[in-house]
Amino acid sequence: MQNFQFYNPTRIIFGQDTIKELPKYLPKKARVLVLYGGKSVINNGTLEEVKAVLSTDFYYQEFQGIEPNPHFETLMRAVEVVKKNKIDFLLAVGGGSVIDGTKFIAQAALYRDDPWKILTQTGPAVTAALPLGTVLTLPATGSEMNCRGVITRAETQEKLSFRNELIFPQFSVLDPTKTYSLPQRQLENGLVDSFVHTIEQYLTYPTDAKIPDYFAEGVLKTLIEIAPDVINKKDDYSSRANFMWAATIALNGILATGVPEDWTTHRIGHELTALYGLDHARTLALILPVLWTLKKDEKIAKLLQYAERVWNITTGSDDEKVNLAITKTEQFFQSLGMKMKLSDYGIKKDLDLLIERLELHGQTALGEHQNITLDVSRKILSAI
Amino acid sequence: MQNFQFYNPTRIIFGQDTIKELPKYLPKKARVLVLYGGKSVINNGTLEEVKAVLSTDFYYQEFQGIEPNPHFETLMRAVEVVKKNKIDFLLAVGGGSVIDGTKFIAQAALYRDDPWKILTQTGPAVTAALPLGTVLTLPATGSEMNCRGVITRAETQEKLSFRNELIFPQFSVLDPTKTYSLPQRQLENGLVDSFVHTIEQYLTYPTDAKIPDYFAEGVLKTLIEIAPDVINKKDDYSSRANFMWAATIALNGILATGVPEDWTTHRIGHELTALYGLDHARTLALILPVLWTLKKDEKIAKLLQYAERVWNITTGSDDEKVNLAITKTEQFFQSLGMKMKLSDYGIKKDLDLLIERLELHGQTALGEHQNITLDVSRKILSAI
Numbered sequence: 001m002q003n004f005q006f007y008n009p010t011r012i013i014f015g016q017d018t019i020k021e022l023p024k025y026l027p028k029k030a031r032v033l034v035l036y037g038g039k040s041v042i043n044n045g046t047l048e049e050v051k052a053v054l055s056t057d058f059y060y061q062e063f064q065g066i067e068p069n070p071h072f073e074t075l076m077r078a079v080e081v082v083k084k085n086k087i088d089f090l091l092a093v094g095g096g097s098v099i100d101g102t103k104f105i106a107q108a109a110l111y112r113d114d115p116w117k118i119l120t121q122t123g124p125a126v127t128a129a130l131p132l133g134t135v136l137t138l139p140a141t142g143s144e145m146n147c148r149g150v151i152t153r154a155e156t157q158e159k160l161s162f163r164n165e166l167i168f169p170q171f172s173v174l175d176p177t178k179t180y181s182l183p184q185r186q187l188e189n190g191l192v193d194s195f196v197h198t199i200e201q202y203l204t205y206p207t208d209a210k211i212p213d214y215f216a217e218g219v220l221k222t223l224i225e226i227a228p229d230v231i232n233k234k235d236d237y238s239s240r241a242n243f244m245w246a247a248t249i250a251l252n253g254i255l256a257t258g259v260p261e262d263w264t265t266h267r268i269g270h271e272l273t274a275l276y277g278l279d280h281a282r283t284l285a286l287i288l289p290v291l292w293t294l295k296k297d298e299k300i301a302k303l304l305q306y307a308e309r310v311w312n313i314t315t316g317s318d319d320e321k322v323n324l325a326i327t328k329t330e331q332f333f334q335s336l337g338m339k340m341k342l343s344d345y346g347i348k349k350d351l352d353l354l355i356e357r358l359e360l361h362g363q364t365a366l367g368e369h370q371n372i373t374l375d376v377s378r379k380i381l382s383a384i
Numbered sequence: 385m386q387n388f389q390f391y392n393p394t395r396i397i398f399g400q401d402t403i404k405e406l407p408k409y410l411p412k413k414a415r416v417l418v419l420y421g422g423k424s425v426i427n428n429g430t431l432e433e434v435k436a437v438l439s440t441d442f443y444y445q446e447f448q449g450i451e452p453n454p455h456f457e458t459l460m461r462a463v464e465v466v467k468k469n470k471i472d473f474l475l476a477v478g479g480g481s482v483i484d485g486t487k488f489i490a491q492a493a494l495y496r497d498d499p500w501k502i503l504t505q506t507g508p509a510v511t512a513a514l515p516l517g518t519v520l521t522l523p524a525t526g527s528e529m530n531c532r533g534v535i536t537r538a539e540t541q542e543k544l545s546f547r548n549e550l551i552f553p554q555f556s557v558l559d560p561t562k563t564y565s566l567p568q569r570q571l572e573n574g575l576v577d578s579f580v581h582t583i584e585q586y587l588t589y590p591t592d593a594k595i596p597d598y599f600a601e602g603v604l605k606t607l608i609e610i611a612p613d614v615i616n617k618k619d620d621y622s623s624r625a626n627f628m629w630a631a632t633i634a635l636n637g638i639l640a641t642g643v644p645e646d647w648t649t650h651r652i653g654h655e656l657t658a659l660y661g662l663d664h665a666r667t668l669a670l671i672l673p674v675l676w677t678l679k680k681d682e683k684i685a686k687l688l689q690y691a692e693r694v695w696n697i698t699t700g701s702d703d704e705k706v707n708l709a710i711t712k713t714e715q716f717f718q719s720l721g722m723k724m725k726l727s728d729y730g731i732k733k734d735l736d737l738l739i740e741r742l743e744l745h746g747q748t749a750l751g752e753h754q755n756i757t758l759d760v761s762r763k764i765l766s767a768i
Binding site: 006010237241254257 | 385386387388389390391392393394395396397398399400402560592593594595597598599601602603605606609610621622625626629630633638641642
């Protein structure tokens with residue numbers, strides 16, 4: 001088992017009718033900015049519910065319009081609202097994009113240099129951030145219980161990530177009924193995103209770390225088992241509750257305790273999303289099976305474990321088992337509307353530009369062995 | 385899935401040679417009290433190592449002598465040391481007893497009434513506690529990553545528990561090599577204790593909460609798999625590391641997310657330890673199989689799931705499967721030196737006194753259905 005640190009101080013308030021508990025966890029006399037995306041939290045009533053519980057005891061303002069793959073430019077407008085209204089607590093209502101955006105705003109509002117430097121890591125360290133909480137409506141990114149985020153600069157089509165312990169949400173309210181109104185595409189994306197988050201921390205090489213392995217397999221089996229009900233049953237509390245908690249667990253750090261991590265699929269996927277606007281999850285589903293096929297020899301032990309423990313594949317040669325596991329994974333993705341070729345989305349890729357972008361962002365030695373060079377990434381991108 | 389809260393802000397610093405990272409996580413200029421039990425942390429060098437990393441930058445005092453099932457009387461002596469030396473940080477070096485004791489001291493030192501009332505819950509609420517950290521040497525109780533503790537009053541042979549979010553350790557250093565010098569009996573106890581902690585949160589009735597079920601099964605399988613190496617291989621890093629992390633996870637709250645809990649075995653076990661001094665884990669191993677046999681009908685769904693998923697029992701009638709699972713559990717306990725009868729420890733029980741004690745401590749409606757009345761407890765105690 002590798003040495004590790006685990007630290008996660010976010011309070012999870014999980015279940016039906018939990019939004020009403022919000023005031024207990026806000027600082028007294030907080031001046032709150034409620035941040036959200038588009039119309040979905042208006043239409044499904046979540047925003048109204050949040051505003052109703054805030055209205056008696058708290059000053060609050062709203063900021064609408066944090067888009068998917070949140071834009072630096074949008075977030076900087078929110079920073080102005082924070083400063084003008086002496087906001088001292090941020091409350092994100094939405095999915096990963098709204099939460100990631102809010103985490104960036106939390107830092108940018110107190111940063112004494114150009115906030116773009118938080119992303120490029122070329123300025124002073126971030127030493128303070130506004131406290132924040134979340135009301136989650138879309139299980140997918142795990143942002144509600146970690147200290148990371150990803151931001152896009154529309155102007156230059158760059159997608160950059162950040163991490164800082166200061167931006168752990170103080171609390172996250174997870175009410176599974178708030179997912180009932182989600183469109184199918186977002187449910188599909190959320191299931192695949194959570195699945196691949198788990199895989200990035202699991203499917204590398206064995207370190208004899210039993211707990212994270214069993215836990216990762218539990219998350220993967222949960223997602224596979226619940227996926228049909230999540231998609232087909234609109235108001236099914238059980239499958240939505242399991243989905244919400246699985247998606248949060250998938251990226252709250254517990255699966256990474258003592259094991260190496262890969263993240264190749266994400267790094268390459270980010271470039272596809274930034275250049276072509278393809279949904280994050282859909283980029284992951286394209287890349288992962290190709291990566292596994294290319295790196296089968298290095299990942300063989302964990303691929304076999306995955307085949308046996310997640311898909312119950314117990315017969316055949318090692319190669320047959322692994323190939324079947326990859327096929328089953330592809331079929332699982334396809335059952336969730338994922339395509340296996342970029343061209344199926346009507347996107348014509350510019351290989352040279354993609355490689356250039358990876359290089360620009362320092363993604364030249366990816367994977368658990370840091371041996372996914374730009375040449376290997378080119379092979380992966382050629383095959384999708 | 386039941387509604388739940390999950391909150392656990394303890395930082396885990398896990399792995400070989402991690403004690404040297406301590407100073408990073410202590411408040412600057414902290415005045416530290418290092419608390420420990422007997423000679424084991426002296427003999428194995430852990431105490432020296434801790435003192436060496438503290439010595440350059442911190443004022444510290446030592447408090448030796450926190451006994452197994454820590455005594456209120458001993459801890460109140462430590463409170464005096466805290467006050468006299470203006471201590472502002474407590475560092476527990478040891479196992480669950482030292483950590484539980486330290487958590488009590490953290491509250492008692494700032495409590496404005498008789499600290500015994502913290503345990504009887506008859507005084508004012510605890511609203512402040514000294515910050516604390518731990519260096520764990522004995523995987524067992526999970527106290528290193530939760531906000532609970534159990535204290536014994538020697539004078540009256542009472543064993544009482546407490547819980548307060550203020551006493552989460554700020555950090556816990558888990559270096560598996562620090563367990564190498566543990567005597568076999570403590571390793572056996574730790575494995576059984578962790579196992580039963582997991583069971584108390586798992587073996588009740590189904591709520592369709594997939595994550596905590598898979599996670600609990602992962603912890604149980606881990607403990608079963610590593611037990612022989614933990615006992616037979618003295619310096620085996622892999623089994624000790626898996627043991628240490630499994631024991632911590634078993635009681636850090638993650639297994640209780642969305643599920644009912646039992647805790648009958650613990651409540652009855654505490655009375656046996658308080659009256660007869662029998663090791664905590666050994667009381668658990670006595671009670672659990674009897675509880676399962678008595679409550680088989682109510683627990684049948686989870687007993688079957690346990691039989692199939694943890695012990696791979698897939699053939700036979702439901703009753704045969706469950707009985708085999710109970711037998712395998714008993715055999716697992718026996719492989720760890722546990723006895724199945726109180727008389728095997730040379731203890732002659734006083735049934736009436738035990739029931740009287742349960743009543744005195746309000747343990748009159750135990751279990752996930754609150755239907756373990758004193759009559760049922762009497763049946764359990766008669767059978768052991």
